[in-house]
Amino acid sequence: MRKAQGSWEKRILKSLNSMCTELSIPLARKRPVGEQKELLNKWNEMGTDEPDLSLFRPVYAPKDFLEVLINLRNPNYENGDSLSFRTHLGLIQVPLKVKDIPELKEFFVELGLTTGQLGIDDSTQVPPELFENEHVRIGQKVLAEQDSAAAQQYIRQGSPTALRAELWALILNISSQPEDILYYEQLKTNVIQHDLLVDSLIYKDVKLTASNDDYYFVFEDYLYQVLLCFSRDTSVLGHFAYNSASPPKSYIRGKLGLEEYAVFYPPNGVIPFHGFSMYVAPLCFLYHEPSKLYQIFREMYVRFFFRLHSISSHPSGIVSLCLLFETLLQTYLPQLFYHLREIGAQPLRISFKWMVRAFSGYLATDQLLLLWDRILGYNSLEILAVLAAAVFAFRAVNLMEVTSLAAAEAVLADLSTLKVMPLLQIFLFATVT
């Protein structure tokens, strides 16, 4: 796995370097004073800038990454020539251990049919006395006690809208201390003083994705403020200790290969890809103060999101998630799975982008936040794979009738009306297995 990750990283870095040479733009340069002043003035409205980004391309898109994952093979594993019913017919060919439905039911026990949930039991048909009022009261108590572990347990049943911002901060252990605000201001100064090539990539990504979104366009400026600072934050390098990836290195001009002149590029070691800004966009709904928004995003990234674009064997890593998704589908919806495979529409090709983005930009925001509540509560991203399978199960009837990949994509193009909690509950607890 590490080898695969290593070669993937080489590819990305090569792409970045070639773009750099092609466009003759340095990876980093110091801004002249006039430009610094201008940027400082415009800090709150960077979205109004319209730099010429036509020559920039995103370094990679999720589908490129998928191709890499599909080609992963374990050299020690002997698959055997005969096809048995146990053969995995999906795209991922790495035999990692994933949970099956009984294990998932145990793991996600709080999502069961007899337990109250926000996202289901707070709908208007259900009187609030049955669940919602009590749940809100407990939430307030948890916050008053500032009990992080209790908050994590509590949020498995969903967070009330008014309490969510504080609960997430409690679970992620974010408290806005003066040092944190100062740290953010320092990052901001770094942005003002130096211009990085990666900045243009970030701009381009925001313009292509979040700015075009019907709801997130409003937060465009916040996205720049967070992402530009993020790429300069060297404390993020700390997460590489438990990440199979390693940060890309670059060398000072003329000193290629000399380790003393190696620097991590970008400073935080994370090269953004197409859609990266969508990790931040939903958070703008909850946090309005830039330094707090920044901290929350950074913590979410180093705890969860990094696993979605690095190759590892971790159960929450993207490879396991893909395998979990395919296994669930193949085991519990075999007819659908075979049908889609026959028409050349491997399900993972459609659901991969949902999982890589943790469904951001695909679900309605309130539903997305309910989903991310559970990610925090269970400290695992496996729920993304379960949801992806549940979506396929939900639209199975329509999918059985399609005869091409394009038609299958069309059936699954619009997820904005879906309600995630009923889907998850029915898939896990109410389907006959």
Add this chain to the structure above:
Amino acid sequence: MSRPKNQNYKGHGLSKGKEREQRASIRFKTTLMNTLMDVLRHRPGWVEVKDEGEWDFYWCDVSWLRENFDHTYMDEHVRISHFRNHYELTRKNYMVKNLKRFRKQLEREAGKLEAAKCDFFPKTFEMPCEYHLFVEEFRKNPGITWIMKPVARSQGKGIFLFRRLKDIMDWRKDARSSDDQKDEIPVENYVAQRYIENPYLIGGRKFDLRVYVLVMSYIPLRAWLYRDGFARFSNTRFTLSSIDDQYVHLTNVAVQKTSPDYHPKKGCKWMLQRFRQYLASKHGPEAVETLFSDMDNIFVKSLQSVQKVIISDKHCFELYGYDILIDQTLKPWLLEVNASPSLTASSQEDYELKTCLLEDTLHVVDMEARLTGREKRVGGFDLMWNDGPVSREEGPPDLSGMGNFVANTHLVGCFLNLKRPWIGTPGWLSWLSSCLRLRS
């Protein structure tokens, strides 16, 4: 015919049971070529009438109304989409006059507290007749910003901001001296209004809310509130330092469309539901409830203030577009009321909203004589006022004034489930899951 359980409940006056005949087909006429035309054409049993043919239903524009209403005979069943003198509500100078008068009346009858409920309109002065009053107010508040608006224009035309009396002196001089500007509005038809300098901002941008109110009659006053609407954002970041920048301050889509930053794909609109969720996550659900009930108050009081002035012809109904601005203390302000809110869709979502809005409007107008007259909700419309407040609860209206009166409005208070759940939609799924839960 069975007797209604609650004899005191007044129907909303639409149907008289057997007396209203079922028409074989309904002949409609309209000059609008947008969402409205689509809705009318798709309505079963409705036939388009062209040119001089006789019609049963006319969605007219206000200029036609002005010229023809007075000498058009209409049968009892015929419906038309405007009230003869709607401008009492929709022209800014008349609305201000009516509101001021209503406020005085309330103060006399019910005291200062009740009258204060009418303070949702920023201080406004008609030009030029109230010029001196305006100058007095201006001098009492040095340094604040004022906005000058033409009374009868729409889409943001002719509006500008100012802080010094000198600015309007210059403007008056300019307007008078140029004779060849036939298009310019005479100075006499403007209002000067106190500009709300602390608007609520989202993402650093100013926005206003568009809400739809359907009035079926003024005497007695029967009004319906639509459950959805949208927030319109200005494309640029709000700052008081550039009052000349129209694009910063005016949130009409028409103005924003000409801004260099405008990207049609964005549409710069948020559906009200999204707006409500955003506010709730920032300020908590109670604050949001208060805001929306303050808005209810605006709708009702504004309609009451013109109730005695508007000619309440039984053939008329009107769909108003209310423009509301929220300030940083979460107080809603009434900017204006539109008699002809735009029915052109700016995006797919907008198209769906307007289609449902118009379909439901036609359901309430009820040319097909299907309603019983006792409905409190028709499609996305809630009966907000029926010659008195309408309670959400069933049973006799709470006349004592105490007890748990909850107004019958659901401005995005619950999920707007416009379509009945059929197999394969989310509504069906949650219904199914609740069934399963009950069983286990």
